[in-house]
Amino acid sequence: xxxxxxxxxxxxxxxxxxxxxxxxxxxxxxxxxxxxxxxxxxxxxxxxxxxxxxxxxxxxxxxxxxxxxxxxxxxxxxxxxxxxxxxxxxxxxxxxxxxxxxxxxxxxxxxxxxxxxxxxxxxxxxxxxxxxxxxxxxxxxxxxxxxxxxxxxxxxxxxxxxxxxxxxxxxxxxxxxxxxxxxxxxxxxxxxxxxxxxxxxxxxxxxxxxxxxxxxxxxxxxxxxxxxxxxxxxxxxxxxxxxxxxxxxxxxxxxxxx
Amino acid sequence: xxxxxxxxxxxxxxxxxxxxxxxxxxxxxxxxxxxxxxxxxxxxxxxxxxxxxxxxxxxxxxxxxxxxxxxxxxxxxxxxxxxxxxxxxxxxxxxxxxxxxxxxxxxxxxxxxxxxxxxxxxxxxxxxxxxxxxxxxxxxxxxxxxxxxxxxxxxxxxxxxxxxxxxxxxxxxxxxxxxxxxxxxxxxxxxxxxxxxxxxxxxxxxxxxxxxxxxxxxxxxxxxxxxxxxxxxxxxxxxx
Numbered sequence: 001x002x003x004x005x006x007x008x009x010x011x012x013x014x015x016x017x018x019x020x021x022x023x024x025x026x027x028x029x030x031x032x033x034x035x036x037x038x039x040x041x042x043x044x045x046x047x048x049x050x051x052x053x054x055x056x057x058x059x060x061x062x063x064x065x066x067x068x069x070x071x072x073x074x075x076x077x078x079x080x081x082x083x084x085x086x087x088x089x090x091x092x093x094x095x096x097x098x099x100x101x102x103x104x105x106x107x108x109x110x111x112x113x114x115x116x117x118x119x120x121x122x123x124x125x126x127x128x129x130x131x132x133x134x135x136x137x138x139x140x141x142x143x144x145x146x147x148x149x150x151x152x153x154x155x156x157x158x159x160x161x162x163x164x165x166x167x168x169x170x171x172x173x174x175x176x177x178x179x180x181x182x183x184x185x186x187x188x189x190x191x192x193x194x195x196x197x198x199x200x201x202x203x204x205x206x207x208x209x210x211x212x213x214x215x216x217x218x219x220x221x222x223x224x225x226x227x228x229x230x231x232x233x234x235x236x237x238x239x240x241x242x243x244x245x246x247x248x249x250x251x252x253x254x255x256x257x258x
Numbered sequence: 259x260x261x262x263x264x265x266x267x268x269x270x271x272x273x274x275x276x277x278x279x280x281x282x283x284x285x286x287x288x289x290x291x292x293x294x295x296x297x298x299x300x301x302x303x304x305x306x307x308x309x310x311x312x313x314x315x316x317x318x319x320x321x322x323x324x325x326x327x328x329x330x331x332x333x334x335x336x337x338x339x340x341x342x343x344x345x346x347x348x349x350x351x352x353x354x355x356x357x358x359x360x361x362x363x364x365x366x367x368x369x370x371x372x373x374x375x376x377x378x379x380x381x382x383x384x385x386x387x388x389x390x391x392x393x394x395x396x397x398x399x400x401x402x403x404x405x406x407x408x409x410x411x412x413x414x415x416x417x418x419x420x421x422x423x424x425x426x427x428x429x430x431x432x433x434x435x436x437x438x439x440x441x442x443x444x445x446x447x448x449x450x451x452x453x454x455x456x457x458x459x460x461x462x463x464x465x466x467x468x469x470x471x472x473x474x475x476x477x478x479x480x481x482x483x484x485x486x487x488x489x490x491x492x493x494x495x496x497x498x
Contacts, residue, residue, distance in 0.1 A: 018433055019432065138374055195429070198453075224464050226467035234458055
């Protein structure tokens with residue numbers, strides 16, 4: 001059983017991906033033993049009408065398999081009235097969480113709107129995903145260059161939101177190992193394994209982050225799903241810890257939202 | 259080395275090609291690349307049934323590089339050459355190394371990247387490799403990392419049948435393997451892990467998840483390298 005917390009629907013802006021049709025992606029996820037995938041939308045990167053993008057996301061998830069695909073709406077804090085997008089995600093669509101893409105939306109986590117946003121999510125008992133990166137800067141299109149999200153400002157905010165689950169997607173490849181440990185200690189901060197690298201990388205990762213804060217994430221369909229799954233094979237892990245990473249930690253996050 | 263083999267075993271990886279030692283040196287002196295090659299020779303000394311070595315050279319030192327090539331390949335167990343980022347490979351100073359590699363039937367692995375964020379001064383692009391490979395159609399050359407920006411790398415070296423691409427060293431981006439097989443043919447595509455900077459898993463997943471045939475996957479995961487290395491292994495009397 002796997003819960004994949006890092007999946008996206010729709011098209012990558014400058015490339016067709018083998019699994020960028022929702023039905024095809026869903027079939028591949030099922031075939032790989034995924035029982036639930038937390039799905040955002042690539043439309044969130046560049047679209048300004050996020051209400052439409054999030055509605056499309058919900059419709060796609062429902063059209064394929066409502067139990068398999070859990071929609072995670074996109075929020076852009078640099079857009080006017082972003083609060084209304086949060087409200088619709090929560091009240092209209094019944095979403096469990098939303099995803100921020102700060103690199104593509106031109107703000108930092110020092111922005112006062114980010115604190116307001118955290119307060120709103122905490123009130124609504126929603127989870128937050130922050131995409132720290134989506135693509136290696138070295139391979140980005142010259143006209144779509146973005147930097148990784150600077151997570152340091154988050155550290156000072158977490159103490160005010162002790163119950164808010166914050167999932168940092170595609171974060172663990174960066175060199176900020178010390179900061180990640182501090183973030184995990186300061187709040188309910190989680191990391192997915194999509195960008196985890198190195199020989200037996202999970203064995204190394206648990207030396208700086210507890211099992212309880214690691215989640216299975218594939219970054220499909222941008223990444224090949226097998227790359228995340230094979231990481232579980234490359235590292236020797238106790239069975240309990242393996243289950244925590246692959247689904248128990250994610251289940252607990254959802255249970256504690258209620 | 260034992261740890262590397264232990265983890266490779268978990269992934270059913272039978273053989274490894276090793277090059278370079280520690281620490282990473284982008285412009286090693288002759289003394290330094292000899293020391294790094296000694297590290298590799300030591301590492302493979304008890305694992306000849308599991309690992310091959312490629313000799314790390316710096317074309318800035320042509321004479322010393324040729325001597326090291328002879329020490330490690332002609333007179334030693336190594337089977338290929340690793341060229342990294344000391345000097346761009348379109349330079350004429352690389353030609354003597356390639357000519358000697360052809361004589362020895364050694365494979366040449368040239369690191370290539372075309373970084374949107376900008377390359378190092380001595381870092382080769384796929385276009386640099388194209389220039390070099392065009393001058394040496396008899397050489398067996400691997401375009402390391404498929405040029406990083408692989409859609410551009412594949413296009414750049416497509417017309418050179420003696421150039422293969424290594425899939426390792428970049429994110430496990432979906433579609434890479436499919437494009438490489440479509441444009442180059444599966445026979446010119448090689449699995450590489452770039453471990454320990456990367457993992458066996460993330461790079462293996464590129465191949466296992468690709469929408470290609472099982473036969474093409476087998477070629478990429480081992481048969482192609484076996485074919486490329488056959489001439490030098492036969493010359494050395496090694497049977498796989």
